[in-house]
Amino acid sequence: MRVHGEKHLRRREGIAGLNHYTEARSILEEDFHLLCGYCGKDGKVMREKFHIDHFVPQRLDEERKNDYYNLVLACPRCNLSKSDKWPTKDKNCSHNEEQGFVDPVSGEYDQHMQRDKDGYVVGITPVGKSMCNMLHLDIRRTDLYWKINLLRDKQKELENLYKEGKLTEKEKDFYIETNMILNDYVDEAFIKGE
Numbered sequence: 001m002r003v004h005g006e007k008h009l010r011r012r013e014g015i016a017g018l019n020h021y022t023e024a025r026s027i028l029e030e031d032f033h034l035l036c037g038y039c040g041k042d043g044k045v046m047r048e049k050f051h052i053d054h055f056v057p058q059r060l061d062e063e064r065k066n067d068y069y070n071l072v073l074a075c076p077r078c079n080l081s082k083s084d085k086w087p088t089k090d091k092n093c094s095h096n097e098e099q100g101f102v103d104p105v106s107g108e109y110d111q112h113m114q115r116d117k118d119g120y121v122v123g124i125t126p127v128g129k130s131m132c133n134m135l136h137l138d139i140r141r142t143d144l145y146w147k148i149n150l151l152r153d154k155q156k157e158l159e160n161l162y163k164e165g166k167l168t169e170k171e172k173d174f175y176i177e178t179n180m181i182l183n184d185y186v187d188e189a190f191i192k193g194e
Contacts, residue, residue, distance in 0.1 A: 028052060115146060
């Protein structure tokens with residue numbers, strides 16, 4: 001399955017003339033659906049302020065520092081892990097078919113990265129495996145926030161049924177159980193630094 005599920009990240013057209021890249025925060029949050037471009041973590045669920053990553057690091061291409069089309073909304077873990085890594089050393093070449101990075105907005109991203117049946121983000125090509133290694137996705141509990149999202153969606157359905165007066169006693173018990181599991185997942189995610 002896709003790292004970002006049913007949501008498709010994009011960068012809208014016509015964004016130019018930023019005085020500073022931080023001016024793009026609200027637009028990036030909307031265009032990225034408040035998801036980390038790299039690992040798919042949902043910022044709404046985890047209630048953390050995401051960073052703005054420069055896909056091509058500033059040290060390689062200072063001219064793109066304030067270029068909206070070089071910015072990626074990223075969770076703190078992914079942004080700090082990526083830092084200014086750029087294996088090709090060529091600002092015009094993001095990967096060499098073996099290692100490097102793929103822009104999460106590009107259609108190419110899904111060719112290299114996926115989420116397995118348990119919710120972990122995995123590389124499915126040498127480039128994807130390289131990204132997982134450099135972002136430490138291969139050792140992080142990327143399944144936790146995926147499961148948190150699934151539980152939150154299920155709880156929202158149950159809440160709507162409750163508001164409509166259509167929730168059975170069994171469904172109420174299920175809601176309480178899913179809430180306890182959700183709290184455990186959130187606690188574990190914070191303990192793991194996710």
